[in-house]
Amino acid sequence: MLALWLWTASVVTGAADPALIPQPQSLELKDGVFTLTSGTRIYTDPVSADTGVYLADHLQPATGFRLKVSSKLAPDVATVSGIVLTTQNADASLGAEGYELTAKTNVVVITAPTQAGLFYGVQTLLQLLPPEIYATQRVKGEHWQLPCVKIEDRPRFAWRGLMLDVSRHFFNKTEVKQLLDAMALHKQNTFHWHLVDDNGWRIEIKKYPKLTSEGAWRSAVGFGLDPAATTAYGPDGRYGGFYTQDDIREVVAYAQKLHITIVPEIEMPGHSLAALSAYPELGSGPGPFKVPLQGGVNPGIYSPAKEEAFEFLQNVLAEVAGLFPSPYIHIGGDEVPKGPWKHDAACQELMKREGLKNEEELQSYFVRRVEKIVNANGKRLIGWSEILQGGLAQNATVMDWIGGAYEAASQGHDVVMTPTSHCYLDYYQSQDRSTEPRAIGGYLPLQTVYSLDPIPARLSPEQQKHILGVQGNVWTEYIPNFRQVEYMAFPRLTALAEIGWSPKSAHNFDDFTRRLKTDEQRLDQLGVNHRVETSVKIGEWVPAQITTNGVALDWDVTPNVAAAGQTKVSLNYNQGACGIDITGVALLADGVEISRDDHAGFTGSSPRKPVYTLDVPAPKPGTHYTLRAQVAGSGGTDSQGSVFWNLKPTTGK
Ligand code: ACM
Numbered sequence: 001m002l003a004l005w006l007w008t009a010s011v012v013t014g015a016a017d018p019a020l021i022p023q024p025q026s027l028e029l030k031d032g033v034f035t036l037t038s039g040t041r042i043y044t045d046p047v048s049a050d051t052g053v054y055l056a057d058h059l060q061p062a063t064g065f066r067l068k069v070s071s072k073l074a075p076d077v078a079t080v081s082g083i084v085l086t087t088q089n090a091d092a093s094l095g096a097e098g099y100e101l102t103a104k105t106n107v108v109v110i111t112a113p114t115q116a117g118l119f120y121g122v123q124t125l126l127q128l129l130p131p132e133i134y135a136t137q138r139v140k141g142e143h144w145q146l147p148c149v150k151i152e153d154r155p156r157f158a159w160r161g162l163m164l165d166v167s168r169h170f171f172n173k174t175e176v177k178q179l180l181d182a183m184a185l186h187k188q189n190t191f192h193w194h195l196v197d198d199n200g201w202r203i204e205i206k207k208y209p210k211l212t213s214e215g216a217w218r219s220a221v222g223f224g225l226d227p228a229a230t231t232a233y234g235p236d237g238r239y240g241g242f243y244t245q246d247d248i249r250e251v252v253a254y255a256q257k258l259h260i261t262i263v264p265e266i267e268m269p270g271h272s273l274a275a276l277s278a279y280p281e282l283g284s285g286p287g288p289f290k291v292p293l294q295g296g297v298n299p300g301i302y303s304p305a306k307e308e309a310f311e312f313l314q315n316v317l318a319e320v321a322g323l324f325p326s327p328y329i330h331i332g333g334d335e336v337p338k339g340p341w342k343h344d345a346a347c348q349e350l351m352k353r354e355g356l357k358n359e360e361e362l363q364s365y366f367v368r369r370v371e372k373i374v375n376a377n378g379k380r381l382i383g384w385s386e387i388l389q390g391g392l393a394q395n396a397t398v399m400d401w402i403g404g405a406y407e408a409a410s411q412g413h414d415v416v417m418t419p420t421s422h423c424y425l426d427y428y429q430s431q432d433r434s435t436e437p438r439a440i441g442g443y444l445p446l447q448t449v450y451s452l453d454p455i456p457a458r459l460s461p462e463q464q465k466h467i468l469g470v471q472g473n474v475w476t477e478y479i480p481n482f483r484q485v486e487y488m489a490f491p492r493l494t495a496l497a498e499i500g501w502s503p504k505s506a507h508n509f510d511d512f513t514r515r516l517k518t519d520e521q522r523l524d525q526l527g528v529n530h531r532v533e534t535s536v537k538i539g540e541w542v543p544a545q546i547t548t549n550g551v552a553l554d555w556d557v558t559p560n561v562a563a564a565g566q567t568k569v570s571l572n573y574n575q576g577a578c579g580i581d582i583t584g585v586a587l588l589a590d591g592v593e594i595s596r597d598d599h600a601g602f603t604g605s606s607p608r609k610p611v612y613t614l615d616v617p618a619p620k621p622g623t624h625y626t627l628r629a630q631v632a633g634s635g636g637t638d639s640q641g642s643v644f645w646n647l648k649p650t651t652g653k
Pocket of ligand 1: 334335384401
């Protein structure tokens with residue numbers, strides 16, 4: 001009995017079946033295991049001592065071992081028992097973030113040309129151990145073993161990012177650090193901090209104190225949300241908050257230890273009502289400029305006809321540049337309403353004087369001037385897709401959310417991919433909205449996120465080098481607390497981490513979901529709130545089955561009728577030119593209908609009520625259960641999708 005238990009335990013710890021996310025470039029599994037004990041030593045070369053201490057710090061809580069770190073010994077790897085972290089004799093072709101990890105029964109050696117590479121090797125080492133290694137308390141009775149392996153690894157892309165909007169709702173520095181930790185777990189390296197928008201200005205600027213005394217607060221939570229869903233209130237009851245410059249320095253230093261670059265975003269010339277509420281004299285349009293209680297495209301924008309607006313931005317950006325070591329400053333640039341400039345005599349006069357044909361060119365004039373300020377502060381400008389309108393600034397990098405990647409990269413500009421179709425982590429994760437927190441809309445399931453190829457079609461190999469990488473965006477209009485930020489981000493951000501790191505040839509959704517089971521245990525240990533998929537895929541439809549005048553599609557659900565209860569059946573369009581109209585879904589027992597939901601539904605890129613609720617009986621042995629959907633192609637037959645089953649057994653007596 002005991003022997004059987006031990007054998008099972010070693011299987012569940014995964015020693016024989018590593019569940020690494022992101023999947024490394026190459027991994028060879030060998031016979032044997034390395035066992036971590038209280039006597040294991042960490043040896044580093046002198047420059048890698050801090051990384052050695054990081055490893056010791058992260059092994060300690062769960063194991064209770066305080067491993068000694070020695071940065072002087074040059075161990076004979078044939079005789080020591082230990083972990084070696086070194087940059088010596090590293091293969092330079094591993095690049096700025098690559099590493100090699102070799103685990104034998106007596107020694108684990110991680111070699112990398114840089115500390116970032118060693119750090120990623122350490123992340124892999126931690127993931128090779130049982131997920132309990134991430135526990136914050138001592139775990140008793142665990143065997144701290146990892147399989148013998150040889151791993152060679154380096155990222156596909158240099159920019160593996162997450163954007164957090166802290167303007168719509170404020171998240172404090174402790175919460176931001178928790179998010180940075182979760183990014184490091186999956187080897188992500190860029191945190192894009194959306195510090196400024198209409199709904200709140202979140203960074204202290206010494207020269208302009210009203211930005212935070214006025215612009216960081218609004219009268220209520222807004223967005224139609226429950227005031228009790230959040231805790232971000234000031235002492236005077238106003239809603240909001242901001243980071244002092246000391247807070248910013250603290251978070252930047254924390255990120256640096258995790259090899260994460262923080263790219264600050266100071267949004268302009270649109271989405272700027274928070275700034276204009278404090279300094280209305282910089283705006284274009286009639287005002288009054290007031291921090292709004294809703295999102296969307298609000299009319300408050302800076303005036304490019306006012307030199308004092310550029311002077312203000314120059315002073316703000318100088319302070320921002322001094323706080324962030326990032327080579328980039330993001331200046332926003334999206335969704336600029338042109339109305340105020342159209343009706344502003346000074347702006348129209350400026351356009352005549354500068355020979356600008358339309359307001360798009362005026363926007364481009366604005367961005368080009370700001371680029372000079374950004375460059376003068378030793379930084380590069382990055383902005384959303386719309387900075388392409390009216391002509392791209394000289395050295396600008398484009399963050400593609402609604403297109404522009406091909407245009408920018410083919411003109412020799414760098415691009416970061418954040419398309420709404422795959423990277424907007426504020427969209428619903430399930431078609432069944434009744435089981436999800438209210439979201440901004442859309443539908444972005446894990447599988448769709450994972451299907452992203454960040455390289456746009458048509459780019460030549462030379463142009464492809466301009467695609468820096470990929471980023472998930474957490475806009476927070478409907479996300480008033482940090483638990484919900486985590487829920488929306490995970491596991492979709494985990495999928496993007498793999499897309500950003502692993503070679504395309506290693507992408508395999510089924511294998512990813514297998515490894516995700518272990519990764520969810522890591523997130524649980526770390527206290528990260530993540531979504532768990534409770535529905536199971538029971539079948540698919542393909543174009544050959546679809547007709548435009550209606551057809552019944554059947555799937556065998558005998559194994560899924562596992563208990564009496566209620567099931568939610570969801571029809572998920574995946575691809576093709578057409579969605580499908582659904583007139584009803586029924587459950588049949590040996591061909592006889594026993595439950596039906598016949599509301600009208602549609603699944604396509606904008607689904608409408610594609611979730612059907614059916615009563616499920618206690619299964620009778622020998623009975624064959626069939627799910628039948630009555631569907632018709634909407635305007636054609638080119639439709640492919642998946643069918644999910646989510647059974648909630650009846651509980652109680
Ligand atoms: C954006 O989502 N407005 C960049």
